[in-house]
Amino acid sequence: xxxxxxxxxxxxxxxxxxxxxxxxxxxxxxxxxxxxxxxxxxxxxxxxxxxxxxxxxxxxxxxxxxxxxxxxxxxxxxxxxxxxxxxxxxxxxxxxxxxxxxxxxxxxxxxx
Amino acid sequence: xxxxxxxxxxxxxxxxxxxxxxxxxxxxxxxxxxxxxxxxxxxxxxxxxxxxxxxxxxxxxxxxxxxxxxxxxxxxxxxxxxxxxxxxxxxxxxxxxxxxxxxxxxxxxxxx
Numbered sequence: 575x576x577x578x579x580x581x582x583x584x585x586x587x588x589x590x591x592x593x594x595x596x597x598x599x600x601x602x603x604x605x606x607x608x609x610x611x612x613x614x615x616x617x618x619x620x621x622x623x624x625x626x627x628x629x630x631x632x633x634x635x636x637x638x639x640x641x642x643x644x645x646x647x648x649x650x651x652x653x654x655x656x657x658x659x660x661x662x663x664x665x666x667x668x669x670x671x672x673x674x675x676x677x678x679x680x681x682x683x684x685x686x
Numbered sequence: 687x688x689x690x691x692x693x694x695x696x697x698x699x700x701x702x703x704x705x706x707x708x709x710x711x712x713x714x715x716x717x718x719x720x721x722x723x724x725x726x727x728x729x730x731x732x733x734x735x736x737x738x739x740x741x742x743x744x745x746x747x748x749x750x751x752x753x754x755x756x757x758x759x760x761x762x763x764x765x766x767x768x769x770x771x772x773x774x775x776x777x778x779x780x781x782x783x784x785x786x787x788x789x790x791x792x793x794x795x796x797x798x
Contacts, residue, residue, distance in 0.1 A: 607784060616791065617730065617774065622784040630782050665729055672784050674720065677729045 576601065578668050578678030579648075586684045593653040593660070595681045599668030605629075606649040607667040607675055608641060617665065623649060656685045688713040688779050692789035700797050705762040707792050709775030712756065718778040719751055721760045723771045724791065730774055734760065765796045 579598040587593050599606050608620040622630040623643035634641065638656075643649040653660055663682050667675035689712045699705045707721075718737055722730035734749040736742045736758070742749045748761040758777070762769055772791040779785050 605784065607786070609786075609788075617776075617786075617788040619785045619787065622782060630780055630785050632780065632785065669784075672782060673718070674732060674735050675786060676732060677722075680729045 578603075578666055578676055580664075580666050580678040580681050582681060583679060584682045584684070586686060587656050588686050589657055590655050593656050593683055595651040595653075595664050595666075595683070597649040597651070597666030597668075597678060599649070599666075600676060603668035603670050603676075605669045605671065606643050607669075608649075608651050609665045609667065609677075611663045611665065611680075613662070620651070653683075656683075658685045661685045688787055690775055690777050690787050690789040692773075692775050692792050694790060695793040696795050697792055698795045698797060699765050701765060701767060703765050703796075705765045705769065705794055705796070707760040707762075707773050707775075707794070709758045709760075709777075709789055710756055711758070711775075711777040711787070713777065713779045713787075714753075714756065716777045716779055717783055719749070719758045720776040720786070721747075721749060721758075722774040722776060722788075723769075724774055725771045733773075762794075765794075767796045767798050770794055770796045 609617045619633040621641045638654045663680045665680045666678045721733045724730045736749040746763045750759045774791045775789040776786040
């Protein structure tokens, strides 16, 4: 049973570009969560989604960030007009219900 | 502001000893509690989940929960050098309980 998959594993963008991070949950998991980990900081919750629904987006910055989890395909975290402060590791987790979350390998975003 | 507090360490123990990691949380409504292990540059890996007061054992690991004191702990028996990592305490919050608040982690070093 494949684990949570994220791609790309590393992403480099210049300031002002868009970043798209993808997450495929574990088989049988319909709940997806996104977290951000800044260098030397703890993991911070961003958003919780179920298929086609945003359940909790209390951790999402108000501007430039959006997330979706369509009926078909992976969940996508989109960051528009990236700035240097967006450089971080972005982790996706999934769960079969509102329960134990299993993390993917993460996407390391570097903004030049 | 809902918080999870952990001693940052580093906590150094000799091989074969018991490592004790502690965590306190602020939200009395939290229902689910987790310990994750994170090696440097890697993603969090689930070690234990605990939902009710008392102890829960899994191999060399024992999680302890005291909701009245808002306290969670993790004991690692017969510590091995491979246990050297940062240990993250996570607590569920929010109406959906899908939002995990993470502590900043305790860095454990097991000396051979």
